Amino acid sequence: MAPSTEAPGQARPLRADAARNRQALLAAARRVFERDGFVTARITDIADEAGLAHGSFYSHFRSKEDALAAVLGEVEEEMLHPGPSLAGSPGGRTDPVAVIHAANVAYLEAYRRNARLMALLEQVATVDERFAALRLERSEAFLARNARAIRRLQQAGLADPDLDPDLASLALSTMVSRSAYAVFAVGRQPVSVAELAATLTRLWANALGLSADRRT
Amino acid sequence: MAPSTEAPGQARPLRADAARNRQALLAAARRVFERDGFVTARITDIADEAGLAHGSFYSHFRSKEDALAAVLGEVEEEMLHPGPSLAGSPGGRTDPVAVIHAANVAYLEAYRRNARLMALLEQVATVDERFAALRLERSEAFLARNARAIRRLQQAGLADPDLDPDLASLALSTMVSRSAYAVFAVGRQPVSVAELAATLTRLWANALGLSADRRT
Amino acid sequence: MAPSTEAPGQARPLRADAARNRQALLAAARRVFERDGFVTARITDIADEAGLAHGSFYSHFRSKEDALAAVLGEVEEEMLHPGPSLAGSPGGRTDPVAVIHAANVAYLEAYRRNARLMALLEQVATVDERFAALRLERSEAFLARNARAIRRLQQAGLADPDLDPDLASLALSTMVSRSAYAVFAVGRQPVSVAELAATLTRLWANALGLSADRRT
Amino acid sequence: MAPSTEAPGQARPLRADAARNRQALLAAARRVFERDGFVTARITDIADEAGLAHGSFYSHFRSKEDALAAVLGEVEEEMLHPGPSLAGSPGGRTDPVAVIHAANVAYLEAYRRNARLMALLEQVATVDERFAALRLERSEAFLARNARAIRRLQQAGLADPDLDPDLASLALSTMVSRSAYAVFAVGRQPVSVAELAATLTRLWANALGLSADRRT
DNA sequence: AATGAATGAGGTTTCATTCAT
DNA sequence: TATGAATGAAACCTCATTCAT
Numbered sequence: 001m002a003p004s005t006e007a008p009g010q011a012r013p014l015r016a017d018a019a020r021n022r023q024a025l026l027a028a029a030r031r032v033f034e035r036d037g038f039v040t041a042r043i044t045d046i047a048d049e050a051g052l053a054h055g056s057f058y059s060h061f062r063s064k065e066d067a068l069a070a071v072l073g074e075v076e077e078e079m080l081h082p083g084p085s086l087a088g089s090p091g092g093r094t095d096p097v098a099v100i101h102a103a104n105v106a107y108l109e110a111y112r113r114n115a116r117l118m119a120l121l122e123q124v125a126t127v128d129e130r131f132a133a134l135r136l137e138r139s140e141a142f143l144a145r146n147a148r149a150i151r152r153l154q155q156a157g158l159a160d161p162d163l164d165p166d167l168a169s170l171a172l173s174t175m176v177s178r179s180a181y182a183v184f185a186v187g188r189q190p191v192s193v194a195e196l197a198a199t200l201t202r203l204w205a206n207a208l209g210l211s212a213d214r215r216t
Numbered sequence: 217m218a219p220s221t222e223a224p225g226q227a228r229p230l231r232a233d234a235a236r237n238r239q240a241l242l243a244a245a246r247r248v249f250e251r252d253g254f255v256t257a258r259i260t261d262i263a264d265e266a267g268l269a270h271g272s273f274y275s276h277f278r279s280k281e282d283a284l285a286a287v288l289g290e291v292e293e294e295m296l297h298p299g300p301s302l303a304g305s306p307g308g309r310t311d312p313v314a315v316i317h318a319a320n321v322a323y324l325e326a327y328r329r330n331a332r333l334m335a336l337l338e339q340v341a342t343v344d345e346r347f348a349a350l351r352l353e354r355s356e357a358f359l360a361r362n363a364r365a366i367r368r369l370q371q372a373g374l375a376d377p378d379l380d381p382d383l384a385s386l387a388l389s390t391m392v393s394r395s396a397y398a399v400f401a402v403g404r405q406p407v408s409v410a411e412l413a414a415t416l417t418r419l420w421a422n423a424l425g426l427s428a429d430r431r432t
Numbered sequence: 433m434a435p436s437t438e439a440p441g442q443a444r445p446l447r448a449d450a451a452r453n454r455q456a457l458l459a460a461a462r463r464v465f466e467r468d469g470f471v472t473a474r475i476t477d478i479a480d481e482a483g484l485a486h487g488s489f490y491s492h493f494r495s496k497e498d499a500l501a502a503v504l505g506e507v508e509e510e511m512l513h514p515g516p517s518l519a520g521s522p523g524g525r526t527d528p529v530a531v532i533h534a535a536n537v538a539y540l541e542a543y544r545r546n547a548r549l550m551a552l553l554e555q556v557a558t559v560d561e562r563f564a565a566l567r568l569e570r571s572e573a574f575l576a577r578n579a580r581a582i583r584r585l586q587q588a589g590l591a592d593p594d595l596d597p598d599l600a601s602l603a604l605s606t607m608v609s610r611s612a613y614a615v616f617a618v619g620r621q622p623v624s625v626a627e628l629a630a631t632l633t634r635l636w637a638n639a640l641g642l643s644a645d646r647r648t
Numbered sequence: 649m650a651p652s653t654e655a656p657g658q659a660r661p662l663r664a665d666a667a668r669n670r671q672a673l674l675a676a677a678r679r680v681f682e683r684d685g686f687v688t689a690r691i692t693d694i695a696d697e698a699g700l701a702h703g704s705f706y707s708h709f710r711s712k713e714d715a716l717a718a719v720l721g722e723v724e725e726e727m728l729h730p731g732p733s734l735a736g737s738p739g740g741r742t743d744p745v746a747v748i749h750a751a752n753v754a755y756l757e758a759y760r761r762n763a764r765l766m767a768l769l770e771q772v773a774t775v776d777e778r779f780a781a782l783r784l785e786r787s788e789a790f791l792a793r794n795a796r797a798i799r800r801l802q803q804a805g806l807a808d809p810d811l812d813p814d815l816a817s818l819a820l821s822t823m824v825s826r827s828a829y830a831v832f833a834v835g836r837q838p839v840s841v842a843e844l845a846a847t848l849t850r851l852w853a854n855a856l857g858l859s860a861d862r863r864t
Numbered sequence: 865a866a867t868g869a870a871t872g873a874g875g876t877t878t879c880a881t882t883c884a885t
Numbered sequence: 886t887a888t889g890a891a892t893g894a895a896a897c898c899t900c901a902t903t904c905a906t
Contacts, residue, residue, distance in 0.1 A: 043881085052888085054888090174394040186352065203379070203388065269870060270898095279898090603847060690899090
C-alpha cells in the first residue's frame with residue numbers, strides 16, 4: 001500500500017497505488033472471466049480476486065463490459081497482428097505458401113495462449129452488441145486483407161481464378177480461426193500447433209490451387 | 217386411467233388443448249429466443265407471446281433450458297441430416313465433388329432457415345454445459361463421418377494423401393459451418409446459398425486435391 | 433485496512449451506520465415476527481418496518497431464518513438464566529421452596545416479557561429443523577439441571593424418593609413453561625406473575641413432597 | 649359419515665366410489681400431514697398419495713385447512729374423551745388417585761397413537777386462527793372439568809385448599825399434555841406409557857396433596 | 865365426480881450500481 | 886481513491902385454486 005520502489009522525482013504515491021490496483025483488477029477480471037464466463041462472472045468476485053472492495057471496481061471501470069473491453073484490449077495487439085507477413089512479404093520474392101504457413105503458425109500460437117479469452121469474445125458477441133461489432137470489425141479487416149492477397153495471387157496466375165476472392169477469404173479465414181477455437185478452446189484431444197498449422201496450410205494452399213501446376 | 221382402447225389417432229379432447237398450447241409455447245419460445253437471445257429471454261415473454269399465463273409455461277417445460285432443448289429438438293432432424301448424399305450416393309458411381317456440393321447445398325439451406333437458432337446454440341453452448349455437450353456430440357458425429365469419407369478418398373487415390381483425415385475433416389467441416397454462420401447469422405451482406413455453396417465446394421474439392429490430376 | 437489502533441470504544445462511522453441499521457432490522461424483525469408469525473412474515477415488511485430497502489436486509493442476514501436466529505439470540509440470555517437461584521443459593525442454606533419460587537418468578541417474568549417470541553419459537557420449531565434442534569438443546573440443559581436438583585433433594589431425604597428424577601423434571605419443567613405459554617402467549621384472561629408463580633411453586637413443592645413432613 | 653356397511657337396497661355405486669375416494673384422501677392427508685407438517689404439505693402430494701388427480705381433492709375438501717379439520721375430526725373423539733372416569737367415577741366411591749391414574753393412562757395411550765397429529769395441531773394452531781380456536785376450545789372444556797374435580801376434592805377436604813383450582817387445573821393438565829408431547833412427539837428416548845403415567849399420577853396426586861395426611 | 869391444464873398472486877433472492885464517509 | 890453498505894430492479898418458480906371437458 002505504501003510507495004514501494006517509487007521513482008524519487010515522481011512522488012505521486014496515490015497514483016502509483018491506483019495503477020497497481022487497476023492492474024490487479026485487470027488481471028483478476030481476466031482470471032474470473034476465463035473461469036466463469038462473462039455472463040456468470042460477478043463484479044464482487046473480480047474485486048475479491050484482486051483483493052479490493054467491490055466498490056473499488058468502479059473507480060477503474062465503468063461496468064463489467066468496460067472491464068472486458070480492457071481485458072480484450074490487452075490481448076488485441078497480438079491477436080490483431082498474425083504476422084505482417086500475411087499481407088505479402090516485404091521483399092516480395094518469398095514463397096506464398098511459406099508466407100501463409102508463417103501467418104498460420106503465428107495466429108495459432110497467439111490463439112492458443114488466449115484461447116479462453118477468444119472463446120469469451122465469442123460468447124459476449126452473442127450477448128452484447130458492442131462486442132459483436134468489435135468482433136465483426138476485427139474480422140472484416142482481416143478478411144479484407146486476405147481477400148486482397150488472394151486477388152493478387154489470382155492476378156499473378158498463381159491461384160485458382162474461379163474462386164470469388166471475398167468468399168474464399170471468408171471461408172478460409174473462418175476455417176483457420178474456427179479450427180483454432182475447436183482445438184484450443186473446446187477440443188478434448190490435444191493437438192499441437194505444428195500439426196494443426198501443417199494441415200491448415202496445406203488445405204489453404206490446395207484450396208487456392210497454389211500447389212497445383214498452373215504453369216501450363 | 218380411462219378405459220380407452222388407446223386408438224392412436226384419437227387423442228382425447230383435453231390433450232388436444234394441451235398439445236395446442238404446448239405448440240404455441242414452443243413456437244413462442246423460438247420466436248422470443250431468436251429475438252432476444254437465450255440469456256435475455258424471459259419466461260413471461262414466452263408465455264405472453266403464446267397467449268398464456270406465465271404459470272402455464274411450467275405445465276409444459278421445467279425451465280428455460282428445457283424449452284430451448286425442445287425448440288432445438290424440433291430443428292435437430294433437419295440439421296442432423298445434411299443429406300444422405302455425403303455418405304456416398306446409392307449408386308456409388310457418382311462424382312465425389314457432386315456429392316460434396318449436394319451436401320453443402322443441403323446444409324446451407326437448412327442453416328439459412330435456422331440461422332438464428334444455430335447462433336443461439338452457439339450462445340448457450342458457451343453458457344450452459346448441457347448445450348455445450350449437445351453441440352460437441354453433434355459435431356463429433358459429423359466430423360467422424362467426414363473424416364471417414366476423406367480417408368476413403370485418399371485410399372482410392374483421389375485425395376491428397378498428405379492430409380491428416382481427422383484434422384482435415386475438422387478444418388473443412390468447420391469452414392462450412394462457420395461460413396454459414398458468418399453469412400447467414402451475422403453477415404451484413406446478402407449472399408445466396410448458391411454462391412456460397414459454389415465457393416465452399418470448390419475450396420473443399422481443391423483442398424482435398426480432388427480436382428487435381430492425380431491419375432498419373 | 434485502516435491503521436486504526438482498534439480503540440474498542442471508537443467504532444468507525446460507517447460501522448456505526450451499519451450497526452444502527454442492523455439494530456433497526458433486528459427490532460423490526462422482532463416486531464414483524466411477533467405480529468405476523470414466522471411463516472407469514474415477509475422480508476419486505478421487515479425492511480420496510482426498519483425504513484430500509486428490502487435488499488439491505490440481505491446485507492445483514494442471509495435469510496429469514498437467520499434473522500429469527502439473531503432475534504432469538506438477543507433474548508436467549510435472559511431466557512437461559514432463570515436466575516442463578518435454581519442452581520442453589522450462594523449461601524447454601526436457603527429453603528428449597530424459596531429457591532424454586534424465586535426461579536419460577538424469574539422465569540415467568542422473562543417469559544411474560546418475551547411471550548410472543550417464545551410462542552414464535554414453538555411455531556418455527558415445528559416447521560424448521562434447525563430451530564427444533566435449538567429448542568431441544570435448550571430444554572435438555574434445563575431439564576438436566578432440574579433433574580439434578582431433584583435427585584439431590586431426594587438424597588437429602590427432602591423429596592419423594594419414589595419419583596423418577598428425570599421424568600419428574602420433565603413433567604414439572606414442562607408444567608411451568610407450558611403454563612407460562614398458556615397464560616402469557618395464548619391466554620385470554622389476565623393472570624399476574626405472582627398468582628401463577630404462587631400456584632406453580634405450591635404444586636411443584638407438593639409434587640416433590642417438599643412440604644410434607646418427611647422428618648419422621 | 650356416509651353409510652358404510654352399504655344397505656343393499658341403496659345401490660348407488662358412484663357414491664360408493666366417491667366415498668372410497670374421500671376415505672383415500674383422508675388417509676393420504678393424514679399420512680402427508682404427519683410426514684411433512686401442515687405448512688409444507690402440498691395438495692398435490694395428498695392427491696398423489698391417494699392415487700387421484702389433484703383436482704379431485706377439491707371434490708371432497710374445500711381447502712387444505714378443511715382437510716386437516718376432517719383429519720383431526722376423525723381423531724377428535726378418542727382425544728376428547730380421556731376416559732369418562734376423570735369426571736368422577738359413576739359409583740362415586742373410587743379412590744381419586746386411581747381415577748386420575750386411569751385417566752392419565754387413557755390419555756397417554758391415545759396421545760401416543762396420535763402423537764404426530766397432536767404435534768400437527770400444535771403447529772397449525774400457531775399459524776391458523778381457526779385451529780387455535782379449536783385447540784383453545786377443547787382444552788378449555790378439559791380444564792374446566794379438571795378444575796371442577798379439584799374444587800370438589802378441596803371441598804371434600806381431600807386436596808390442598810390453598811390451591812387456586814383453575815390455575816392448578818391449568819398447570820396440571822398442561823403438565824400431562826405437554827409431557828406427552830415432549831415424550832411421544834419430540835422425545836428422543838423411548839419412554840413407556842406406564843412409566844410416564846406412574847410419574848405423572850404421582851406428581852399430580854402429590855401436587856394436590858391427595859396422598860398427604862389431611863385427616864388431622 | 866374425476867381429470868389435469870390453466871391461472872396468477874406472491875415472495876425470495878441476486879447483484880450491478882450508487883453513494884456517503 | 887478506497888470502502889462496503891444501501892439501493893431496488895428484475896425474474897424465477899411454486900402451488901393453491903379454478904374450470905372446461
